[in-house]
Amino acid sequence: MPILRLSVTFLVLSILLSSRFSIPLFGGELDVFGVAFIGLSVASWLMSPHRSSRSRAPLLFALTAGPLLLLLGLLPTLGILVADAGITLLYAWILPAKVLATLLLSRAVQSHGLDIRRIGLIPIVAHGVYGLLQTLYRAELIPTSVWGPMANWDIRSQQYWDAEYVIVGRSTGLFINANEFGMWSCLAVVFSATLAEGRVRVIGLFLGVAGVLGSQSRTAWIVLALIIVFYAVRGARHRRAAEITVGVVSLLAPVVALGWLTGAFAAVADQIDVERIAGVLAVAEEGVDADANLNARVDAWRDVWIYSGAYPFGTLLPPIGVFGGYIDNQYVSFFLQGGPFLLGAFLLLLASPVMFRCLGFRGGMTLRLVVLVVAVSGLTMTPVSSFSASSLGWLAATHVVGSTPRTAAGLREHGVLA
Incomplete structure (x- = not known):
């Protein structure tokens, strides 16, 4: 199936080169390989033979990745409507769309032996x-x-x-x-x-x-x-x-x-860097105070916890644009953006x-x-x-x-x- 092979080609290109090649568009950076993969993957999925109605894949999706992907697409939309954020926030849709497009390949595994x-x-x-x-x-x-x-x-x-x-x-x-x-x-x-x-x-x-x-x-x-x-x-x-x-x-x-x-x-x-290894051992023995980098991260997470009190349902917007800094912790980042709902969806995925x-x-x-x-x-x-x-x-x-x-x-x- 030519469209399926083309879709997979763009998937691989996106995995390899999305950090190196992008197109500036409307104030954001567009992963052209990823967008092409999404479109071709959906087209390939629509053209594949219909699977049996007894398939458990939809139920599995709803109980695992579905809630997280839904919220990752919904929260930026609400951010635009409620918080008057810029339209470039819609670039956040690309992430859940790429994940969903990848999961859609499961039909090609069965139908075409992918x-x-x-x-x-x-x-x-x-x-x-x-x-x-x-x-x-x-x-x-x-x-x-x-x-x-x-x-x-x-x-x-x-x-x-x-x-x-x-x-x-x-x-x-x-x-x-x-x-x-x-x-x-x-x-x-x-x-x-x-x-x-x-x-x-x-x-x-x-x-x-x-x-x-x-x-x-x-x-x-x-x-x-x-x-x-x-x-x-x-x-x-x-x-x-x-x-x-x-x-x-x-x-x-x-x-x-x-x-x-x-x-x-x-x-x-x-x-x-031997000092990096020594830092891991020191943290295990003395706690986070033994490593300045980790200690700074923990302090930032504490600040996020205090800051999140003003947003009981999350900021809706990506934390980096609201909190004013990069939060290198997925649990903390999701909690700040979507409150217990987004964090719970992530835990459901785990x-x-x-x-x-x-x-x-x-x-x-x-x-x-x-x-x-x-x-x-x-x-x-x-x-x-x-x-x-x-x-x-x-x-x-x-x-x-x-x-x-x-x-x-x-x-x-x-x-x-x-």
Whole structure:
């Protein structure tokens, strides 16, 4: 189906380049790839064969992502009508529209055999390789004559959004924010470990781990550690998980050995800010006062709590335009914008693995790990607000919804039903 292939192409372009390419329009920045994807995805969905009326996907949507996406589209509209905000606030519609368009691909999975795993692999490799090259350049393993133009492109892209925001000591991939790249890399690890197979899984895991380390995002380091603990515990209980773990380690061992013998790993390790690691350990031991950056964030969250008293139902408008500063906490940001309603919708989304299991969909482990990444990352950033950074999570959900649900007999076979 040509329109479906074109839609997927624009989806991948949006994931990769929305931070680097946009068109100024009516006072805002338009993600042209994302808008094209939305239109083509809806057209593809309308042209696909109708699914059975017994499908549980609409109920699943209503019990998971539906309320959050509805409020993310409704609140800016109310902000324009009630708070007399500018029409450019309607750009906020693009985020829920892109998420909804991605979830609509679940019909293409069933009708046309669309392989979500292949779609996810393309940006995993592109972001991962670019981020790895950024790390190698900082380690002086790639000469300036080769990577200099790309390094300058990184700086120009960051300055386009904020003249004072330039990061040169951390990898960002094709994003412009190192923390976004760190969360994306954690999702790449989850996506590769649970949905990919064979060499593809190894490549995805390697690039994901390399991205987490290169981003130097302390939150991403913690999330990666939690994922490893999850698999260690699961491997001890399930033979298949243990076999996969051993196989992946065996395939990565030659790469590690080569890096150690050539001295490449030592050069890359020198680029990791040891003080950032020490800061994580100090916070665990002494509390937030041990880290000035985290302490400033916590103070800002307290200010938001006080400020929100004047808005019992939320500001309606994006917090950055009302509060006067960026709130790098998804829970606090949603509470300020939509009060308990928007925050509750976000918590409902985080509970989605329970809903998937109750309705008999496969892929519970994948979704539990995706929720883990988003829930922990949301403490120090706003993962839902960046579709590109969280897109692998939405693609994983699309893959699960598009797969064949377990029958009652299958549920009994797996011990879910008595």
